[in-house]
Amino acid sequence: MSSNMVTTEKCWVWTEKAVSINSYGKSVGSPVWDRYRKEAPAHWLKDGLIEEAGQETFPAGQAAFDF
Numbered sequence: 841m842s843s844n845m846v847t848t849e850k851c852w853v854w855t856e857k858a859v860s861i862n863s864y865g866k867s868v869g870s871p872v873w874d875r876y877r878k879e880a881p882a883h884w885l886k887d888g889l890i891e892e893a894g895q896e897t898f899p900a901g902q903a904a905f906d907f
Contacts, residue, residue: 846885850893851877858889869893 852872859866871877872890884890 844882845879846882847879848892849878852880852884852890853893855888855891857887858884861889 853869854866854872856868859868871893872880872884876884880890
């Protein structure tokens, strides 16, 4: 891993911020492009464009169930 890349054991997915900037070929929570699924540029994570799969955020007071 190079210092300007971040890795994950799951996969990287697009965030709402990334989709709002450019929605072409993206949807919130969908995996990033194949070549970046496990190792992606660190600035994407820093800028809030990607997150690790399974890191769901919920509004305050919102219940979440995993059946």
